[in-house]
Amino acid sequence: MKRRSNQGGPRGAARQYPRTARLNELLREILAEELERLDDDRLQLVTVTAVDIEGDLRRAVVFYDSLQGEDGDEEILGALGDLRWRLQAAIGRQARIKHTPELSFAPDPAVRAGARIAALLAENPIAPAPTTTTTTTTGGGAPDSEDSASS
Numbered sequence: 001m002k003r004r005s006n007q008g009g010p011r012g013a014a015r016q017y018p019r020t021a022r023l024n025e026l027l028r029e030i031l032a033e034e035l036e037r038l039d040d041d042r043l044q045l046v047t048v049t050a051v052d053i054e055g056d057l058r059r060a061v062v063f064y065d066s067l068q069g070e071d072g073d074e075e076i077l078g079a080l081g082d083l084r085w086r087l088q089a090a091i092g093r094q095a096r097i098k099h100t101p102e103l104s105f106a107p108d109p110a111v112r113a114g115a116r117i118a119a120l121l122a123e124n125p126i127a128p129a130p131t132t133t134t135t136t137t138t139g140g141g142a143p144d145s146e147d148s149a150s151s
Helices: 009-015 019-037 069-082 084-094 109-123 145-150
Strands: 046-053 059-066 102-107
Touching (some): 019 046, 059 109, 084 102
Parallel strands (some): 059 102
16 A cells, blocks of 8 residues: 655645744744844844754754944844843744744854955956857858758
C-alpha cells in the first residue's frame, strides 16, 4: 500500500518550511514593528535584518543594521538592551509560542561584510576586459539565402 504524502493544502505547505525559519521571520516582523512604535532617539533608522532563534526556542539573536555603521553600535546596543524587556513583551503578546525567547542583539555581519567589499571595490575599480571585435566578410563565402533565392 502506498503512503500518502501530506503536501496538499495549506498545512502541507507550512510543514515544508521549518518551524524555526517561520519563527525567525515572525519575530523579525514583530520586532521591526515594535521598533517603529518606540520613541527613542538612539534607535533612529535602525533596521532589524534577521533573527536567529535557537532550536530549543529559549534564546534568539536579533541582527540589526543602521546608517551610523560601526560608530553607532555601542549606543544602539545600549538602547536595545534597555528596551529588551519591552520587545520581549511585544513578542509574548503577538506570537503564539509557549515561551518567549530571551533576546540578544548583534550588528548584522553580512551587511558589514558587504559594505567592506563595496568600499574595496570603490577604491580599486576593476578594469573592463579588452573587447575583441571580429569582422566577417560576405564576399567569396557561401551565398546568402536571399541571393540564392533570387538566382
